[in-house]
Amino acid sequence: MNDWMLIGKNLFRKKLRAALMLLSILIAFTIFGVLAAFHKAFTAGEDVAAADRLVTVNKINFTQPLPIAYFNRARGVEGVKQVTHLNWFGGYYQDPRNFLIVMAVEPETYMDVYGADLEFPAGMRRDFITNRTGALVGKAMADRWGWKVGDRVPISSNIFSQKNGSHSWDMTIVGIFDNRTPRLDTNFMVFQYDYFDETRSFGKDMIGWMTIKTTSSSLNDRVAKTVDQMFANSSYETSTDTEKAFNKAFAAQFGNIALIVVLVVGAAFATILMIVGNTMVMAVRERTREIGVLKTLGFPGGRILRLVLGESLLLALLGGLAGIAVATAATMALSRSLANFVPGMAVTPGIVLIAVLLMLGLGVLTGLIPALNAMRLKITTALGRS
Amino acid sequence: MMRSVLLQIAAVTAMNVKSIPQRFWLSLSTVVAVALVVMVLLTFLAMAHGFQRTLASSGADDVAVILRGGSQSEINSTVSREQVQLIEDAPGIARSASGKPLVSSELYLVVDGIKRSSGTKANLPLRGIGLEGAAVRRGITIIEGRMFAPGSNEIVVGKGLTSEFAGFDLGATVTFGTTRWQVVGVFSADGSVFESEIWADLPVVQSLFNRNNFFQTVRVRLENPGAIERLRSYVENDPRLKLDVKSEAVYFAEQASRTTDLIQRLGWPLAIAMALGAVAGALNTMYSSVAARSVEIATLRAIGFGGFPAFVGTLIESLMLALIGGLIGAVATLLAFDGLTTSTLGASFTQVVFSFKLTPSLVAQGVVLALIVGLVGGVFPAVRAARMPIAAGLHA
Numbered sequence: 001m002n003d004w005m006l007i008g009k010n011l012f013r014k015k016l017r018a019a020l021m022l023l024s025i026l027i028a029f030t031i032f033g034v035l036a037a038f039h040k041a042f043t044a045g046e047d048v049a050a051a052d053r054l055v056t057v058n059k060i061n062f063t064q065p066l067p068i069a070y071f072n073r074a075r076g077v078e079g080v081k082q083v084t085h086l087n088w089f090g091g092y093y094q095d096p097r098n099f100l101i102v103m104a105v106e107p108e109t110y111m112d113v114y115g116a117d118l119e120f121p122a123g124m125r126r127d128f129i130t131n132r133t134g135a136l137v138g139k140a141m142a143d144r145w146g147w148k149v150g151d152r153v154p155i156s157s158n159i160f161s162q163k164n165g166s167h168s169w170d171m172t173i174v175g176i177f178d179n180r181t182p183r184l185d186t187n188f189m190v191f192q193y194d195y196f197d198e199t200r201s202f203g204k205d206m207i208g209w210m211t212i213k214t215t216s217s218s219l220n221d222r223v224a225k226t227v228d229q230m231f232a233n234s235s236y237e238t239s240t241d242t243e244k245a246f247n248k249a250f251a252a253q254f255g256n257i258a259l260i261v262v263l264v265v266g267a268a269f270a271t272i273l274m275i276v277g278n279t280m281v282m283a284v285r286e287r288t289r290e291i292g293v294l295k296t297l298g299f300p301g302g303r304i305l306r307l308v309l310g311e312s313l314l315l316a317l318l319g320g321l322a323g324i325a326v327a328t329a330a331t332m333a334l335s336r337s338l339a340n341f342v343p344g345m346a347v348t349p350g351i352v353l354i355a356v357l358l359m360l361g362l363g364v365l366t367g368l369i370p371a372l373n374a375m376r377l378k379i380t381t382a383l384g385r386s
Numbered sequence: 387m388m389r390s391v392l393l394q395i396a397a398v399t400a401m402n403v404k405s406i407p408q409r410f411w412l413s414l415s416t417v418v419a420v421a422l423v424v425m426v427l428l429t430f431l432a433m434a435h436g437f438q439r440t441l442a443s444s445g446a447d448d449v450a451v452i453l454r455g456g457s458q459s460e461i462n463s464t465v466s467r468e469q470v471q472l473i474e475d476a477p478g479i480a481r482s483a484s485g486k487p488l489v490s491s492e493l494y495l496v497v498d499g500i501k502r503s504s505g506t507k508a509n510l511p512l513r514g515i516g517l518e519g520a521a522v523r524r525g526i527t528i529i530e531g532r533m534f535a536p537g538s539n540e541i542v543v544g545k546g547l548t549s550e551f552a553g554f555d556l557g558a559t560v561t562f563g564t565t566r567w568q569v570v571g572v573f574s575a576d577g578s579v580f581e582s583e584i585w586a587d588l589p590v591v592q593s594l595f596n597r598n599n600f601f602q603t604v605r606v607r608l609e610n611p612g613a614i615e616r617l618r619s620y621v622e623n624d625p626r627l628k629l630d631v632k633s634e635a636v637y638f639a640e641q642a643s644r645t646t647d648l649i650q651r652l653g654w655p656l657a658i659a660m661a662l663g664a665v666a667g668a669l670n671t672m673y674s675s676v677a678a679r680s681v682e683i684a685t686l687r688a689i690g691f692g693g694f695p696a697f698v699g700t701l702i703e704s705l706m707l708a709l710i711g712g713l714i715g716a717v718a719t720l721l722a723f724d725g726l727t728t729s730t731l732g733a734s735f736t737q738v739v740f741s742f743k744l745t746p747s748l749v750a751q752g753v754v755l756a757l758i759v760g761l762v763g764g765v766f767p768a769v770r771a772a773r774m775p776i777a778a779g780l781h782a
Binding site: 016017020021023024027028030031058059060061063064090092096156158159161165167202233234235236237248249252253254255256264267268270271272274275277278279281282341 | 415418660662663
């Protein structure tokens with residue numbers, strides 16, 4: 001009989017009690033896994049932001065427009081490798097509830113600036129540049145609506161209308177692009193700014209914002225300052241930030257999600273710490289007599305300590321790993337229904353690593369006091385107790 | 387007979403309760419576990435309710451909001467001057483003392499503000515309204531300073547906005563791009579979403595933001611809530627008016643539903659998952675309680691007590707622990723979160739300031755959840771207590 005067998009026997013001597021403790025640990029780690037995945041997906045904008053990209057928006061607010069002339073002026077700034085401009089379209093498909101992320105962009109520079117993140121093969125590149133009503137659709141969006149290259153789809157806007165009064169633009173899908181990193185969401189589409197600008201009934205020659213790719217991220221600060229100074233005191237002042245800072249500020253607008261996640265996970269862990277810790281103390285106290293026998297047989301105190309700690313660690317790992325498995329399944333089920341709000345929700349290896357560290361911490365915390373008590377137990381006291 | 391059963395139940399319950407201090411830490415862990423479950427649930431429900439209440443109090447039945455067809459929210463909508471003039475002639479619209487129709491055409495723009503709590507930029511709504519704007523709405527009161535003067539670079543701000551965002555104190559100068567504005571007043575609006583807004587004179591906003599002859603929404607005061615049907619059929623029968631007509635109450639209810647749904651859809655599953663964990667804890671506590679008292683229970687049975695009082699006594703102990711936990715959770719939520727003011731991005735893409743609001747009915751939901759935990763956690767151990775063989779118990 002080796003120590004592991006002894007640990008296993010001790011843990012499952014009262015099957016119901018062990019099962020209940022496993023269940024509570026499982027639930028705590030399920031909550032941790034799902035919330036960590038949610039938080040990670042929610043702040044993904046920060047993580048996937050490229051270090052060499054800047055976002056230039058109207059200083060009043062990013063929903064206010066900028067003149068198209070800024071595009072060419074920004075291209076001339078030293079340290080700028082490429083600039084593109086984008087315009088939020090407020091898109092939907094057939095019914096306003098079928099909300100779509102659609103942007104009108106300058107095709108060639110768009111593919112230059114985002115080419116490091118998204119795949120634009122040469123053929124797709126050419127088709128998008130040459131086709132006035134052409135649109136590129138992300139793989140996730142194409143899958144969702146069953147769209148294929150060559151399809152002609154009417155995309156409506158809840159903001160803009162055409163000069164003929166229609167709210168809908170006919171677009172031809174000339175390409176379906178994929179991402180280069182799986183974390184990047186592709187549930188969006190882009191179409192030609194020229195087509196949009198010539199047909200819309202108001203806002204002509206205005207753009208939404210610009211994305212600048214710098215020649216090196218070390219030049220970011222200088223480029224941002226130069227661009228903003230260039231447009232200072234005009235009627236359209238700008239504010240330029242790194243893509244990461246911009247995405248982070250946008251996520252923060254929803255509120256302090258991180259604090260909520262920490263509080264809920266903290267509450268869940270405080271609960272199991274109390275339940276499992278108390279139960280372990282009780283379970284070991286019930287075995288006082290047996291521990292006395294083991295010591296009589298010559299088991300040293302250190303080995304007794306390891307036996308009890310091993311038991312609490314085994315408990316934490318069994319419950320915790322099962323909990324992470326449940327969280328992974330739950331996240332997959334949830335990621336579809338939350339796709340528009342927090343795309344790309346998944347239990348990542350990083351989350352699993354933190355979970356395993358938490359399991360080890362939980363095992364040591366709940367086992368330490370009973371283990372020390374058991375180690376220090378005097379044989380005479382142990383055998384004398386009834 | 388009935389009386390003796392009741393006396394037996396009372397005796398067993400008293401015995402159980404008196405012996406709780408012997409299992410102090412284990413019982414406490416159940417109480418704390420239940421308290422935390424209830425706290426998590428009530429905090430989410432109070433958040434959802436507070437947000438919903440802010441938007442619900444914003445909408446009046448007898449005010450209609452008119453938006454561009456399919457635009458869904460004010461920020462997306464556009465309405466032309468010609469359309470505004472056509473609406474002024476529509477039926478069902480209430481009139482002021484001087485006989486003018488109560489119609490307010492408005493611009494809804496987004497400007498940056500700095501959130502006090504995080505120091506980060508946030509989207510704030512700047513509403514360009516005429517003087518009719520305050521007349522169409524009810525419950526608008528200037529609580530500090532005065533209303534903006536027509537034609538000036540003056541703004542008035544909602545009291546929720548000044549509390550959550552920096553730089554909008556009375557007398558302060560605010561810069562939007564190259565334009566400078568002075569805060570001349572703070573208004574309240576019965577706790578509605580308008581308290582999260584900045585208001586300025588419509589023609590000034592139109593000209594300084596390059597939006598001449600451009601409107602986004604039209605609000606009208608109706609003669610009565612039913613008059614919206616006449617207004618709607620007027621709009622539908624005129625091909626120049628491709629507009630959606632909604633009562634303000636319906637409009638804000640739609641705006642609230644997405645956020646409150648999301649909060650509730652997160653809050654309930656979390657609370658239920660945590661409740662399952664707490665049930666496991668309660669079961670452990672109660673099984674140990676039964677085991678620890680097996681001699682007493684067997685003794686009572688030996689002297690003629692029935693199994694039923696043992697069952698009820700154990701169940702009451704469990705329910706009591708859960709109830710105490712539930713009440714502690716409710717009080718803790720009340721102290722820590724009730725009335726806490728915060729803001730989030732609403733459906734109009736701008737910040738909505740709201741307060742967490744706990745109500746008796748929400749507290750009741752929390753206490754019911756606690757009692758369910760106590761019931762499930764107590765019933766199986768109680769069955770064991772009732773069925774315990776006397777001989778085995780006495781030898782334990």
